[in-house]
Structure formats: C-alpha cells, structure tokens
Amino acid sequence: MAESTPGSAEFEALRQKSIAAAEATIREASSRPDLHLVQAVQALDDTDKYLNITATRASEWYGLHFPELIQMVQDNVALCKIIAEIGGREGYSAESLQGRGFTEKKIAAIIEARDRSKGGSISEGDLSRVKTLSALAVQLSVIRGGLNDYVESQMKKVAPNIAEVAGATIGARLMAKAGGLDRLAILPASTIQILGAEKALFRSLRTGARPPKHGILFQHQAVHTAPKWQRGKVARTLANKIAIAARVDYYRGSEDPSIKAGLDKRLESIKERYKDPPQRKPESRGPPRREGRPQRPDRRDRHRRR
Amino acid sequence: MSRIQREDRSGRTVLLTRNLTPGKRVYNEDLVVKDGAEYRTWDPFRSKLAAAILKGMPDSVIAEGAKVLYLGASTGTTASHVSDIVGPGGVVVGVEFAPRVAREFVERVARERGNVIPFVADARDPSKYSVAQVDVVYCDIAQPDQTEIALLNCSKLLRKGGTLLLVVKSRSIDVLKDPERVFAEERAKLEKAGLRVKEVYELSPFEKDHALIYATG
Numbered sequence: 399m400a401e402s403t404p405g406s407a408e409f410e411a412l413r414q415k416s417i418a419a420a421e422a423t424i425r426e427a428s429s430r431p432d433l434h435l436v437q438a439v440q441a442l443d444d445t446d447k448y449l450n451i452t453a454t455r456a457s458e459w460y461g462l463h464f465p466e467l468i469q470m471v472q473d474n475v476a477l478c479k480i481i482a483e484i485g486g487r488e489g490y491s492a493e494s495l496q497g498r499g500f501t502e503k504k505i506a507a508i509i510e511a512r513d514r515s516k517g518g519s520i521s522e523g524d525l526s527r528v529k530t531l532s533a534l535a536v537q538l539s540v541i542r543g544g545l546n547d548y549v550e551s552q553m554k555k556v557a558p559n560i561a562e563v564a565g566a567t568i569g570a571r572l573m574a575k576a577g578g579l580d581r582l583a584i585l586p587a588s589t590i591q592i593l594g595a596e597k598a599l600f601r602s603l604r605t606g607a608r609p610p611k612h613g614i615l616f617q618h619q620a621v622h623t624a625p626k627w628q629r630g631k632v633a634r635t636l637a638n639k640i641a642i643a644a645r646v647d648y649y650r651g652s653e654d655p656s657i658k659a660g661l662d663k664r665l666e667s668i669k670e671r672y673k674d675p676p677q678r679k680p681e682s683r684g685p686p687r688r689e690g691r692p693q694r695p696d697r698r699d700r701h702r703r704r
Numbered sequence: 705m706s707r708i709q710r711e712d713r714s715g716r717t718v719l720l721t722r723n724l725t726p727g728k729r730v731y732n733e734d735l736v737v738k739d740g741a742e743y744r745t746w747d748p749f750r751s752k753l754a755a756a757i758l759k760g761m762p763d764s765v766i767a768e769g770a771k772v773l774y775l776g777a778s779t780g781t782t783a784s785h786v787s788d789i790v791g792p793g794g795v796v797v798g799v800e801f802a803p804r805v806a807r808e809f810v811e812r813v814a815r816e817r818g819n820v821i822p823f824v825a826d827a828r829d830p831s832k833y834s835v836a837q838v839d840v841v842y843c844d845i846a847q848p849d850q851t852e853i854a855l856l857n858c859s860k861l862l863r864k865g866g867t868l869l870l871v872v873k874s875r876s877i878d879v880l881k882d883p884e885r886v887f888a889e890e891r892a893k894l895e896k897a898g899l900r901v902k903e904v905y906e907l908s909p910f911e912k913d914h915a916l917i918y919a920t921g
Contacts (some may be wrong), residue, residue, distance in 0.1 A: 404792065423824040
C-alpha cells in the first residue's frame with residue numbers, strides 16, 4: 399500500500415480485496431452453530447417472559463368475569479386454553495370441560511362455581527379481546543416448547559459434554575453469557591461459577607461484601623436443592639466440571655462420560671462430608687439484641703462480611 | 705478550509721466534519737450545509753475523539769491527507785468522521801475484531817467510503833493487516849492490555865514522529881483503581897516506550913472514567 403495513492407485504481411483494487419476478505423471472515427463467523435444456539439436460548443428466555451406477561455394479563459382480565467376459575471385452574475397455560483376455547487361463563491358445561499384432564503369431581507365443582515360466581519358480566523368486545531390474548535398465550539407456550547426441544551437437541555450436537563454436566567438450557571445460557579463456545583472454553587472455572595452474578599461480584603470488589611457463590615449456576619438443581627452451607631462447594635465443583643466439559647467440547651468434540659461421573663462422585667462426597675450445618679463461632683454472633691420490639695435485620699447488612 | 709468546523713447552537717459548540725459522501729448518512733446524524741459544502745454533525749457523547757476535541761485537543765492532530773490506523777473501529781461511527789477529516793487524499797485503515805459490529809462497519813462505512821480499508825482482525829497481531837507506515841494510530845479497544853497493544857502497533861506501523869491517540873477506559877484496566885491513577889500509569893508506560901506524551905484529555909462529562917492520551921513518537 400505504501401506506494402499506491404488513495405483514489406488510484408491500484409488503491410481501489412486493494413481496498414476491494416480487503417473488503418471481500420473482511421466480509422468472508424464475517425460470513426464464516428456468522429454461520430457458527432454455537433452462535434445460533436446462543437440466539438435460540440435467548441429466544442427461549444424471551445418467549446418465557448412474553449408468555450408470563452400475556453398469560454397473567456389474560457387471567458387478571460378474565461378474573462373480573464369468572465374469578466373462581468382462576469383459583470381452580472393453577473396452570474396458566476391450561477387456563478388460557480379454556481378461556482380461548484370456551485369463552486363466557488355460560489359456555490361451561492360437562493361437555494365443554496370434557497377431555498381437558500379434569501376429574502368428574504373437578505368438572506362438577508367448576509359448574510357449581512359458574513352458577514354462584516361472584517364475577518361480573520362481560521361484554522362481547524371485552525370477551526373477544528381476552529380470548530385473543532389467551533390464544534396468544536397458548537401459542538407462545540407451543541413456541542416455547544419448540545424452542546426448548548431445539549435447544550436440547552442442538553446442545554447435544556454442539557456441546558454434548560456441557561449438556562451432560564450442566565443441562566442443556568443452563569449450558570446454553572452460560573454459552574450466551576460467555577459469547578460462544580470458544581469463549582466459554584477459555585474461561586476459568588471461577589468465572590463460570592459466577593457468570594450472571596456480575597452485579598454482586600462488582601459490589602463485592604468495591605465494598606468488601608461477600609462474593610457471590612453462584613450466578614446462572616444457581617438454576618442447576620444440584621445447587622439450588624443443596625442446603626445453604628453446601629451451595630458454594632457444589633457450585634464450585636459444578637463450575638470446575640463445566641470448564642472441563644467446555645474444553646473437551648470445543649477442542650476435542652467427543653463425548654466423555656467420565657466428566658459427569660466425576661461430578662456425581664464429588665457431589666456425593668460433599669453431601670457426606672458436610673452433612674451438618676457448620677457451627678457458628680459464638681463471638682461472631684454480633685451485638686446482643688436490644689430489649690423490646692423485635693428487630694428486623696437491616697437489608698443493607700445482608701451481604702456484609704461476617 | 706479545515707475539514708472540521710464548529711457551529712454555535714444556543715451556547716453549545718457543535719462539531720462538524722466535511723462529508724466525504726455528500727447526501728449520505730452513516731448513523732442518522734444531522735447533515736448541515738455550510739459555505740456551500742455539506743457537513744455531518746459529530747456527537748461527543750458517541751465519539752470519544754469528538755469529546756477530546758471539545759475538551760481542547762487541537763483539530764490539527766489528525767490532518768487532511770493523513771494515513772490513520774484505527775484500532776477498534778466498532779460499528780464505524782467515529783471511523784466515519786476520521787474518514788471525513790482525512791478526506792479523499794487520506795486513508796483510514798479500520799481494524800475490528802468482533803464480527804457482529806464489524807459487519808456494520810464494513811456495510812455502512814468501508815463499502816461507502818473510498819478512503820477506508822477494513823480488516824476483521826485481532827489488533828494483537830499487526831501482521832494480519834500489513835499496511836505501510838501510518839501518520840496516526842488511533843486506539844480505542846477497551847482491553848486490560850490495551851496500552852501494550854497500542855505500543856506494539858506503534859513500533860511496527862507508526863512512522864517516526866507520528867501521532868498516537870490512545871483512549872483509556874479506566875474500568876476495563878482495573879475496576880477498583882482510581883481512574884486518575886490508571887491514566888498516570890498508562891501515560892508512564894507510553895513514556896517508558898519512548899513516546900512523548902503531549903496531553904491527557906479527561907473525557908467527562910461525555911464519558912465516565914475515560915481519558916484520551918495524545919502522544920507523539
């Protein structure tokens with residue numbers, strides 16, 4: 399480039415070559431399956447949010463008309479399906495409630511509730527909107543299910559070991575946070591352990607509060623079902639194994655059942671060794687309580703180093 | 705006439721750069737006609753180079769006709785203004801590592817502008833974008849080792865007596881350390897490498913905890 403002047407034909411040819419090369423690199427990067435998987439899991443989480451918002455609104459709105467039904471059908475999506483298909487209170491009958499997984503007893507109870515409902519009347523216009531909203535929620539749940547299956551099956555292809563150790567969805571979320579499988583594969587386990595807890599981490603660094611034990615990993619059942627005093631150890635072990643799994647997935651690309659086996663063994667031994675909650679040292683108990691009205695712990699002190 | 709102009713809008717100075725591609729916008733900025741030529745407004749809240757100029761850096765630091773190596777071109781907002789400033793006789797070599805933002809840089813800036821050459825590459829490896837010696841290295845890459853990366857590029861590609869403009873994001877070097885101290889430390893690194901630091905422009909209120917170090921080789 400040294401000799402070619404800007405604007406000359408030679409310069410322009412060089413520029414075009416460089417643009418073509420840059421575009422080829424971008425194209426190649428954009429077809430990586432792990433990046434598509436990252437989009438898929440984020441779409442799954444987005445859809446989850448829309449579904450909750452939509453179903454909650456539909457059930458609140460419909461609740462003006464038939465509040466007893468909202469109490470009796472706990473599952474939001476099942477409720478929305480009924481609203482979309484049956485509509486107004488007068489539509490509830492033994493036939494229209496058939497085939498929805500309700501027992502005879504439940505059907506009778508719903509019909510009875512219909513007759514003595516405390517709900518108000520609902521206009522054609524209102525009912526039609528609630529039904530549309532409910533139908534949307536039902537549709538969203540179908541899309542959600544499809545995305546969920548897709549993330550599971552893609553994780554098995556793209557990162558089988560992470561899927562095995564962390565679970566498909568959590569593994570995909572970690573990948574999303576890291577920015578792809580390649581990035582996750584070079585993260586230290588200690589970073590993986592707290593991915594998703596950045597706010598708590600920086601608060602800890604700034605103020606000396608206790609550091610977070612887990613971020614996204616809290617969603618893993620081994621972590622959130624563990625008793626409180628074991629959670630840090632469980633999260634650390636899990637993060638260690640995920641770090642190994644990510645490296646095997648990225649650099650070797652074959653399944654290695656020994657990672658999961660090692661994790662299970664280690665989790666077992668944590669359960670065994672730390673069965674009992676640790677004894678608090680008496681001097682770390684803090685100042686004696688004041689007499690009189692019971693004190694609520696100060697929320698701001700929750701994260702203080704003890 | 706300089707390709708950078710100023711306009712006073714009710715007490716606020718607005719920076720303008722002479723549009724290299726008249727009629728075309730890069731990121732929905734306002735176009736202004738002045739003395740028969742078209743200019744693009746340059747928002748200091750979106751561009752750290754504009755912020756440094758408003759904080760007192762002379763316009764002449766990037767001259768018309770200069771060859772500029774731009775590390776961290778991102779989506780090309782600032783790069784497009786540098787392309788305006790150097791004009792048809794200058795060159796902007798834009799380097800960006802992340803494919804997602806590089807896509808917009810290539811599409812909206814490099815393709816449109818005859819003086820911009822794009823590279824999707826890592827600035828840690830200058831051999832990937834072998835260009836001849838440049839007059840200015842502009843480096844805005846929010847990495848903990850950004851100063852080392854800038855120095856590496858200067859030693860390989862900056863001509864003798866050329867200019868380094870280094871944007872320092874204090875929080876990507878050390879979140880806990882006082883920004884003033886980070887700026888001083890990065891400045892010392894440049895001086896130790898033999899560069900002469902002319903000025904350090906602190907970029908508030910446009911950016912928090914950022915500074916632009918102006919040095920010559």
